[in-house]
Amino acid sequence: MTNVVLNAIVLVVVLVLAVPALRHARKAPVVWTVVHLCVLTLVFDSVMISARLYEFDPDKILGLYLWRAPLEDFFYAVVAGLAIPALWVVLGRRRPVGPFVAPSPLRASDEHAPQDDGPSRPSDQRPDRPGAGPS
Amino acid sequence: MTLASFAYLGALLLSLGGLALVDRRWRLAFWSDPRRAGWTLGLGVAGFLLWDVAGLALGIFARGDSPHMTGILLAPELPLEEVFFLTLLCYSALVLWRWFDRSSALRARGAAAAARDAGQDDGSDRP
Numbered sequence: 690m691t692n693v694v695l696n697a698i699v700l701v702v703v704l705v706l707a708v709p710a711l712r713h714a715r716k717a718p719v720v721w722t723v724v725h726l727c728v729l730t731l732v733f734d735s736v737m738i739s740a741r742l743y744e745f746d747p748d749k750i751l752g753l754y755l756w757r758a759p760l761e762d763f764f765y766a767v768v769a770g771l772a773i774p775a776l777w778v779v780l781g782r783r784r785p786v787g788p789f790v791a792p793s794p795l796r797a798s799d800e801h802a803p804q805d806d807g808p809s810r811p812s813d814q815r816p817d818r819p820g821a822g823p824s
Numbered sequence: 825m826t827l828a829s830f831a832y833l834g835a836l837l838l839s840l841g842g843l844a845l846v847d848r849r850w851r852l853a854f855w856s857d858p859r860r861a862g863w864t865l866g867l868g869v870a871g872f873l874l875w876d877v878a879g880l881a882l883g884i885f886a887r888g889d890s891p892h893m894t895g896i897l898l899a900p901e902l903p904l905e906e907v908f909f910l911t912l913l914c915y916s917a918l919v920l921w922r923w924f925d926r927s928s929a930l931r932a933r934g935a936a937a938a939a940r941d942a943g944q945d946d947g948s949d950r951p
Contacts, residue, residue, distance in 0.1 A: 692884040699875055715932075718924035725920050726913075741888035742832060742905075749884045765872070765913065772871065773917040774925075776864040781857070 691749045696764035703768050707775035714778060723770035730766040734758035831892035836908040843915050852922040853915070861918065868914035869907065876906060 711719060735757035737743065745759060753760040847853045853861040879885055880901045887893075887901045896904040 690882050692879065692882075695875075695878060695882060695884065715925060715928050718921055718928050721924045722917060722921040726917055729916065740832075740892060741890040742893065743885055743888045745885045746883055749882070765875075768875075769868070769872075769913050769917040770921070773864060773868050773914055774921045776867055777860060777918065777921075780860045780863050 691751075692745070692759070692761040693751055696761050700764055700768060703772050707771040710775040710779050711771070714774065719770065719774055722774065723767055726766035726770050727763055730763055731755055731758055734762045825894060826891075828891055829894050832890070832905050833894060833908060836905060836912055839912055840908065840915060843912070843919050846923075847915075847919055850923065850926075852926075853918045856922070864918060865911060865914050868917075869910045872910040872913065873902075873907070876902065876910075 738757045750759045750761055755763070844854070848855045853864075877899065880899075887897075887903055893903050893905055898904055898907065
């Protein structure tokens with residue numbers, strides 16, 4: 690099995706699991722995260738390969754490179770950008786005690802509402818400022 | 825083992841420390857919900873490790889001959905550093921997404937407040 694086949698299988702599995710989990714999440718932040726991770730991969734994967742931290746069997750990769758990063762390595766960035774937000778959302782559905790208690794009746798659409806706390810709002814335009822303490 | 829053999833591990837730890845400072849400053853992950861952040865990263869890293877092991881078993885990639893690694897292996901061809909690399913990848917994803925998602929929520933909330941002030945009370949930022 691070549692690298693692109695393995696990575697495509699992983700990506701399909703992650704898509705099947707993550708897309709339903711992120712159904713109610715805002716889409717643009719997820720896309721933007723994937724874009725940033727791909728840029729980071731382009732730079733740091735190239736550096737890591739140049740530093741000989743790891744190496745590929747040339748017969749098992751497509752041979753398409755962006756700078757020095759094989760195309761296949763960008764699957765890691767896409768999967769991380771989908772799977773990590775999905776895990777965060779799914780794990781938050783079982784609040785408040787922990788990940789292994791019975792799911793609460795909270796809908797996923799409640800996910801993001803109470804999280805934006807802290808004293809450092811970048812652009813809070815609301816006239817009213819309810820409890821700014823940590824949750 | 826020379827000092828140079830810790831270069832990669834040191835760079836990874838330095839980067840993780842930088843992310844933690846960002847996390848703490850804006851309360852994004854561990855400084856927002858430590859248990860949830862821990863489970864998210866733990867499960868994420870475990871999944872990526874399985875992917876790595878599959879790649880190694882299929883002979884797709886292997887450890888390089890860099891002098892900048894400790895040489896400590898967790899499994900054949902799987903260096904200690906890989907766990908820290910995968911943690912950095914997952915933590916970067918979490919911090920980036922939490923930041924973008926919060927910015928997006930605040931913008932939507934600001935727009936909703938503006939709409940409310942204009943008389944069309946909606947309040948929610950999604951259908």
